[in-house]
Amino acid sequence: MSGQSLFPLLEPLLPRVRKPVQYVGGEGNAVVKPWGDAAVHWCLMYPDAYEVGLPNQGVQILYEILNEQPDVLAERTYSVWPDLEALMREHRIPQFTVDGHRPVGDFDLFGVSFSTELGYTNLLSALDLAGIPLRTADRAAPGDGLTWPVVIAGGHAAFNPEPIADFVDAVVLGDGEQAVLLITDITRAWKAAGAPGGRTELLHRLARRKLVYVPEFYDVSYRPDGRIAAVTRNRDDVPERPAKHTLTDLDSWPYPKTPLVPLAETVHERLSVEIFRGCTRGCRFCQAGMITRPVRERSITTVGEMVDAGLAASGFSEVGLLSLSSADHSEIGEIAKGLADRYEGTNTALSLPSTRVDAFNVTLANEFSRNGRRSGLTFAPEGGSERLRRVINKTVSAEDLVRTVSTAYANGWRQVKLYFMCGLPTETDQDVLEIADLAREVIRAGRRASGHRDIRCTVSIGGFVPKSHTPFQWAGQASHEVTDQRLKLLRDTVRADREVGRAVGFRYHDGRPGIIEGLLARGDRRVGRVIERVWRDGGRFDGWSEHFSFARWEAACEAELTGLGVSLDWFTTRERDEREILPWDHLDAGLDRDWLWADWQDALRATELDDCRWTPCYDCGVCPTMGTENQIGPTGRTLIPVIPVGRTDASAVSAASAEPGPAGSSPVPSDLARVSASST
Numbered sequence: 026m027s028g029q030s031l032f033p034l035l036e037p038l039l040p041r042v043r044k045p046v047q048y049v050g051g052e053g054n055a056v057v058k059p060w061g062d063a064a065v066h067w068c069l070m071y072p073d074a075y076e077v078g079l080p081n082q083g084v085q086i087l088y089e090i091l092n093e094q095p096d097v098l099a100e101r102t103y104s105v106w107p108d109l110e111a112l113m114r115e116h117r118i119p120q121f122t123v124d125g126h127r128p129v130g131d132f133d134l135f136g137v138s139f140s141t142e143l144g145y146t147n148l149l150s151a152l153d154l155a156g157i158p159l160r161t162a163d164r165a166a167p168g169d170g171l172t173w174p175v176v177i178a179g180g181h182a183a184f185n186p187e188p189i190a191d192f193v194d195a196v197v198l199g200d201g202e203q204a205v206l207l208i209t210d211i212t213r214a215w216k217a218a219g220a221p222g223g224r225t226e227l228l229h230r231l232a233r234r235k236l237v238y239v240p241e242f243y244d245v246s247y248r249p250d251g252r253i254a255a256v257t258r259n260r261d262d263v264p265e266r267p268a269k270h271t272l273t274d275l276d277s278w279p280y281p282k283t284p285l286v287p288l289a290e291t292v293h294e295r296l297s298v299e300i301f302r303g304c305t306r307g308c309r310f311c312q313a314g315m316i317t318r319p320v321r322e323r324s325i326t327t328v329g330e331m332v333d334a335g336l337a338a339s340g341f342s343e344v345g346l347l348s349l350s351s352a353d354h355s356e357i358g359e360i361a362k363g364l365a366d367r368y369e370g371t372n373t374a375l376s377l378p379s380t381r382v383d384a385f386n387v388t389l390a391n392e393f394s395r396n397g398r399r400s401g402l403t404f405a406p407e408g409g410s411e412r413l414r415r416v417i418n419k420t421v422s423a424e425d426l427v428r429t430v431s432t433a434y435a436n437g438w439r440q441v442k443l444y445f446m447c448g449l450p451t452e453t454d455q456d457v458l459e460i461a462d463l464a465r466e467v468i469r470a471g472r473r474a475s476g477h478r479d480i481r482c483t484v485s486i487g488g489f490v491p492k493s494h495t496p497f498q499w500a501g502q503a504s505h506e507v508t509d510q511r512l513k514l515l516r517d518t519v520r521a522d523r524e525v526g527r528a529v530g531f532r533y534h535d536g537r538p539g540i541i542e543g544l545l546a547r548g549d550r551r552v553g554r555v556i557e558r559v560w561r562d563g564g565r566f567d568g569w570s571e572h573f574s575f576a577r578w579e580a581a582c583e584a585e586l587t588g589l590g591v592s593l594d595w596f597t598t599r600e601r602d603e604r605e606i607l608p609w610d611h612l613d614a615g616l617d618r619d620w621l622w623a624d625w626q627d628a629l630r631a632t633e634l635d636d637c638r639w640t641p642c643y644d645c646g647v648c649p650t651m652g653t654e655n656q657i658g659p660t661g662r663t664l665i666p667v668i669p670v671g672r673t674d675a676s677a678v679s680a681a682s683a684e685p686g687p688a689g690s691s692p693v694p695s696d697l698a699r700v701s702a703s704s705t
């Protein structure tokens with residue numbers, strides 16, 4: 026097929042839809058290559074609305090790495106809103122890319138990035154709109170070549186891809202940078218050889234090289250009680266346990282170098298620079314922390330260079346230092362000071378999105394707000410009581426929290442946001458009510474420290490969802506009735522507090538979407554038919570409360586699971602025992618199953634575990650399995666070149682030129698301040 030642009034067909038429809046600009050592409054740093062020059066064509070998708078999907082770092086990184094290859098073309102697609110979907114169906118316009126407006130069905134490889142399980146119905150919409158059969162089994166065509174693209178899932182949620190196993194051809198576990206290039210190499214060679222054996226042969230080659238997990242090469246059988254009896258490979262030469270990919274030298278992969286600059290409004294409009302990957306804090310609920318181990322820091326020099334280059338290439342006026350817990354970077358103090366010095370007096374603002382209470386210090390916070398913007402502070406104690414925080418291994422004491430917050434208030438902050446979860450293992454009403462005590466203490470401390478009464482604290486609460494590859498993978502999820510009832514109790518208690526009640530904002534969602542997320546997070550292949558039914562019944566954009574329908578999911582579970590002896594409850598609120606084969610046990614995230622179980626037992630005893638970055642290794646299994654180790658500083662390297670961008674006087678320039686730089690480092694463009702100032 027041709028990769029012909031669909032824009033002439035699409036354009037007349039755009040005035041009839043909401044936010045048409047999201048479908049036109051043409052963002053700063055977007056790439057459109059001639060179709061015929063490419064040997065391999067990749068379409069990358071973030072299965073949510075453009076405004077959420079565009080800033081996604083994973084997709085931006087892969088897009089750039091692939092497009093750097095001279096004979097590879099990569100374009101992007103996002104979920105279209107129901108208004109455009111209806112028009113596309115009416116006018117027979119298939120799912121298209123925003124870059125070249127090419128039909129997704131024309132590409133060789135269709136990579137879909139899942140940060141959240143609630144994007145699964147959007148995958149089905151895209152496949153259907155693209156004209157790709159929903160089920161992999163229906164994509165097999167006799168003979169050589171590809172009739173439809175090979176659908177490859179990646180991202181955190183893909184660590185348990187079993188609920189979507191019927192819809193995706195292959196899954197990449199872990200970091201994608203090297204994996205996409207190796208997949209491209211194999212695809213290129215296979216196409217050059219005349220695409221022998223069609224789709225199955227290509228998948229077989231990818232699986233044999235340990236690049237992807239191909240669900241159809243593994244059979245699942247079930248016991249009469251509904252539990253899994255076995256997962257066995259049906260080909261001898263594919264890995265018994267497909268493993269995750271781990272990038273071991275982040276400095277060698279400083280992407281994105283040329284971040285996309287959207288024309289339409291998106292959730293984040295800033296330059297994100299990932300300062301490290303992985304986290305060994307060991308919060309037991311955190312799938313992201315577990316599956317991205319070990320810690321791999323970017324050096325201070327690379328961070329500095331990425332900020333410079335990214336600002337120059339994008340014109341953004343805000344830099345966010347991204348990671349799972351940014352203040353934990355071993356050189357965060359130097360990074361903060363170096364960047365604050367460099368951008369002082371410009372309108373480039375710095376932000377540190379993820380900060381732990383115990384890693385926060387006011388010097389750091391002051392560095393980040395030096396350019397005048399003092400946004401609110403956010404901390405995530407997650408558990409209301411100290412006991413519960415030991416259960417989840419997020420051990421921060423109430424005194425620590427109150428002390429930290431007092432310091433912040435004393436230094437001029439007025440707004441603090443506290444994140445908690447409800448429905449955690451072993452939780453009682455009392456644990457949740459202690460959130461009110463904490464909020465009260467925080468307000469009191471804030472009033473004392475600042476001498477003002479206009480102190481605010483927002484308590485934001487999410488329902489806990491147990492995830493695969495974590496110590497809580499065996500836990501029974503709290504029912505939404507329990508979660509909702511505890512949160513009501515808490516809200517009533519806070520409101521009844523005459524002293525501080527009005528100073529505490531209270532934000533929470535109802536517990537029902539969390540139950541569906543739980544079904545999808547720990548489901549097996551039988552859940553695929555539920556997803557398909559929900560989608561056929563109109564389910565779309567399940568991560569959006571205005572589109573989510575619990576009743577639709579409940580009805581689909583009833584219709585599709587009852588005959589199989591399992592149910593929505595069975596997948597969610599049921600606690601699993603040690604011997605049960607879990608749907609993702611045959612997928613290797615590097616974590617030792619016995620260690621995870623021991624950690625689960627420690628959780629039940631409220632026993633904490635240290636961070637192996639600073640204490641001896643406790644054998645979670647990741648480092649030996651992945652042949653690596655925690656990579657942390659201090660590296661002894663500096664943020665070079667140290668030029669205050671806001672100063673253009675000769676002394677600053679000469680000071681900078683006297684500064685020795687690493688090979689290949691370029692001086693900061695003297696007009697960076699102007700670039701930032703002109704950004705939107």
Ligand code: B12
Pocket residue numbers: 073077078079080081082083084086135136137138139140141177178179180181182197199200201202204205292293299311312313314347348349492568
């Ligand atoms: C920035 C951010 C956001 C932003 C922007 C989201 C976006 N569009 O990118 C906002 C605020 C909007 C957001 C929202 C949410 N987020 Co968020 N977010 C993050 C954060 C801090 C950074 C994400 C990131 O850029 N990572 C770095 C990139 C490079 O990693 P990556 O995307 O995983 O991609 C790599 C690999 O996974 C892989 N890969 C990814 N996709 C693909 C596809 C293919 C084909 C291949 C081969 C490989 C591949 O290759 C990439 C490069 O190595 C992470 C925490 C973190 N540090 O990861 C949480 C995180 C991803 N978010 C999370 C959650 C829960 C959410 C929400 C559901 C929160 C909520 N309840 O509303 C929503 C979901 C939004 C949505 N509908 O998608 C969780 C995911 C939970 C999980 N599965 O464990 C995380 C891990 C935070 C956490 N610790 O809980 N988020």
Ligand code: SF4
Pocket residue numbers: 305318319320637638641642643644645646647648649654655
């Ligand atoms: S193997 Fe040891 S050092 Fe590596 S992440 Fe696990 S506990 Fe930490």
